[in-house]
Amino acid sequence: MKTVEIKPDIYWVGAIDWAVRDFHGYVTPHGTTYNNYLIKDAQVTLVDSVKHDFASTTIANIKEVVDPSKIVNLIVNHIEPDHAGAIGEIMSVMPQATIYITERGKKGLERYVDTAGWAIKTVKSGDSLNIGKHTLHFLETPMLHWPDSMVTYVKEAKLLISQDAFGQHLATSQRFDDEFLGCYPLFELEDSVKDYYANILMPFGQLIKAKIAEIVKLGLEIDMIAPDHGIIWRGDPGRIIKMYSEMADGKADLAVAIVYDTMWHSTELMTVPIMEGIKDEGVGCKVITLRATPMSVAIKEFWKARATLVGTPTLNNVMFPSVAEFFYHLGGLRPKNRLMGAFGSYGWGGGGVKEASEAIKKMGLEIMEPGMQIIYKPTAEDKIKCYEFGKDFACKVKEYHKKFD
Numbered sequence: 001m002k003t004v005e006i007k008p009d010i011y012w013v014g015a016i017d018w019a020v021r022d023f024h025g026y027v028t029p030h031g032t033t034y035n036n037y038l039i040k041d042a043q044v045t046l047v048d049s050v051k052h053d054f055a056s057t058t059i060a061n062i063k064e065v066v067d068p069s070k071i072v073n074l075i076v077n078h079i080e081p082d083h084a085g086a087i088g089e090i091m092s093v094m095p096q097a098t099i100y101i102t103e104r105g106k107k108g109l110e111r112y113v114d115t116a117g118w119a120i121k122t123v124k125s126g127d128s129l130n131i132g133k134h135t136l137h138f139l140e141t142p143m144l145h146w147p148d149s150m151v152t153y154v155k156e157a158k159l160l161i162s163q164d165a166f167g168q169h170l171a172t173s174q175r176f177d178d179e180f181l182g183c184y185p186l187f188e189l190e191d192s193v194k195d196y197y198a199n200i201l202m203p204f205g206q207l208i209k210a211k212i213a214e215i216v217k218l219g220l221e222i223d224m225i226a227p228d229h230g231i232i233w234r235g236d237p238g239r240i241i242k243m244y245s246e247m248a249d250g251k252a253d254l255a256v257a258i259v260y261d262t263m264w265h266s267t268e269l270m271t272v273p274i275m276e277g278i279k280d281e282g283v284g285c286k287v288i289t290l291r292a293t294p295m296s297v298a299i300k301e302f303w304k305a306r307a308t309l310v311g312t313p314t315l316n317n318v319m320f321p322s323v324a325e326f327f328y329h330l331g332g333l334r335p336k337n338r339l340m341g342a343f344g345s346y347g348w349g350g351g352g353v354k355e356a357s358e359a360i361k362k363m364g365l366e367i368m369e370p371g372m373q374i375i376y377k378p379t380a381e382d383k384i385k386c387y388e389f390g391k392d393f394a395c396k397v398k399e400y401h402k403k404f405d
C-alpha cells in the first residue's frame, strides 16, 4: 500500500482492512481502515498507531516516507486496541520516541502493553507541541468515546486528526470524501457514518454537541478532518460536522422500524398489516427480523427511524430471548428522541408485550400504549386490527416528528 500525502509533509500511513466482518461483535460488511498519520518536520511525528495485525503494514508505509528511527514523537489520541494494538511493534523501530497521551490514556495503555523503558509525557486540553513548521494542539474528548480520548489539531495545516470521531467502518481504495463520492453514491458514505454513530456514539449526543461548540468557540480553522477510520473529510468537512450536530439533536427519518422475532410465524404475520397501515399514512417502514439480522444492523435501523415497533412472541410469560437481547443492547446505548410501541402473539398467559413496554419505559422513551396482542395466530379480523394499529402508530409518529422540524 502506498502512503498518501494528505497535506504538504503530512502522510496517511495506515492500513485498509478489507476482510474484517466482525469488529468486536459488530458486523462490518464494508470492512474498515485504521488511519494514522506521519508528519515530516524538524521533529518527525507519528499520530496514532493501528490494529496489531497491521503493524508491519504501517511500518512499511512509514518507511516509504522516513526511516522510523528518525521519528521522535508518537501522539496517542486513543488507546483502544484497534489504534494502539501495534504500539509495541512500532516502538520497537522508533524506541527513542516520546509518547504524548492523556493521563487516563497513560494509565490505560499500561494495562495493555509493557511501557517500561518508554518516554511518556501526559498532555491535557490546551497543551501544544511545536515540532518545527507545525504546532500540534491537544484537546481532550473524554468519553468520546473512551475516557482517554483526545484529538490533535495541526494548526498550520488546518487539520483536525479526530481519532474515532467522524469515522466510518468503510474499507475503500479512496482516502478522501471527494474521491469516494466521485465513484460511489453519497448514501453509502452517510449510511456508514450513521452505522458508526448509532452503535458507538449514540450515548454521547450531548457530549458531542458540547465538544463541537467548544471547537467552534476556540475558533479553530479546519479545512480537513482526518478520523482514524474510513475516509478523510477534505472536499466537504462541514458535511460531517453538520451530520453529527443533527444526529446529536435527534435527527431521524420520518419512518418506522418494525423490529421483531417470531416462533410459529404469528407475530410475523402481524407485521404485514401493521406495515401496510404505516405505509398508508405516508410514513416509511422497514421490517427487521432479529433472527436474520446482526444486532448492530438492527440498532442502526432503530437509529435511522423516528420510531420503532417491537414485535415479540410470549415465551414462558416473558419476551422472546432475541427481543430481550435487542433491548439489552439498545438500553446500553441510552437512546433519546424516539417513539416506540410493542405488539405480539401469545398462547395463554401473555407477558411478552407487557415486558417489552416496560423495557421501553425503562429507557425513558415515549411509548404508544396499549401495545397490541393477539392470541395464537392472527385471524382476518385481527389483521384488520393490526392494520389500524399501524395507522394509529404512524399518526402518532407524524405528530411526534414535528417536534424535530
Ligand code: FEO
Residues within 6 Å of the ligand: 078, 080, 082, 083, 145, 146, 164, 228, 229
Ligand atoms: Fe476505533 Fe475506539 O476505537
